[in-house]
Amino acid sequence: MDLGIAGRRALVLGASRGLGAAVTNALAQEGVTVLAGSRSARSDGASSLPEEVRALVRPIAVDVSNRAALTATIAAILGQGPIDILVNNSGGPPPGPVRAVEAQVWEQHFAAMAANLFEATRLILPGMIERRWGRIITIASSGVEQPIPNLGISNAVRAAIVGWSKTLSNEVASDGITVNVVLPGRIHTQRVDELDAAAAARSKQTMQAVATASRASIPAGRYGTAEEFASVVAFLGSERASYVTGSRVRVDGGAIRSI
Ligand SMILES: NC(=O)c1ccc[n+]([C@@H]2O[C@H](COP(=O)([O-])OP(=O)(O)OC[C@H]3O[C@@H](n4cnc5c(N)ncnc54)[C@H](OP(=O)(O)O)[C@@H]3O)[C@@H](O)[C@H]2O)c1
Structure with a gap:
């Protein structure tokens, strides 16, 4: 299937390894220029891509836990051209029970995993609205549907992401912008x-x-493999997924037990 996004420009956050790197490579294979943001400014697996695909992957240094640096980087990116596809992702929080988490720790992780991604989206949205085309995909976790024992911070903060994404999807659906959340199980x-x-x-x-x-x-x-996960994200980022919005899409091999 031709996903119909060759020539588009994407920003993938948390892109140096794992899910973000696989999404970067999948989008580049569709002809998308991908700004691959992470603290280390690498992109695993890109070196094994054909040269013309690898040339579409542009690693950039960005720390999503530092709001001022993140907003400055996004301003610089937008100064060079539009972003059509935004993949919100970041590192996961440490494991642990939820009952002992102090307010300051909640604030720190809410900023890095939620508020700063919401802010990145807010800055990128006006251009999408102007061009009447955009794809916003946020990587959350199966823990929002079936809380994962000992991953308290992840379960809680990611539930907020789902509420944000669904609300935003309704606000911008008539502007040609889709907004979806993807729930990895164990990839x-x-x-x-x-x-x-x-x-x-x-x-x-x-x-x-x-x-x-x-x-x-x-x-x-x-x-699951990171490539299996990335195929779903690439589809949601595509022209072909134009009528899929406000959804939570599971990529979990059936791990979530409810229907
Ligand atoms: N894999 C799964 O099955 C699964 C399941 C549920 C949820 N998730 C969630 O999905 C996300 C990605 O998972 P993963 O397995 O790919 O994780 P991972 O292997 O730990 O990769 C995390 C990526 O995020 C980047 N990153 C971390 N902190 C960052 C920061 N402050 N600013 C910018 N980039 C940052 C890392 O690069 P640098 O270190 O270079 O910055 C890396 O590229 C995580 O939040 C994870 O909790 C994953």
């Missing part, structure tokens, strides 16, 4: 390895035992 990235290692240390099991049990709990019987 095999470095973060998932780190979470499995932390769970192994807590439960005094091997990491392999934790991962095996985790895979067995998923109807598909395995973790």
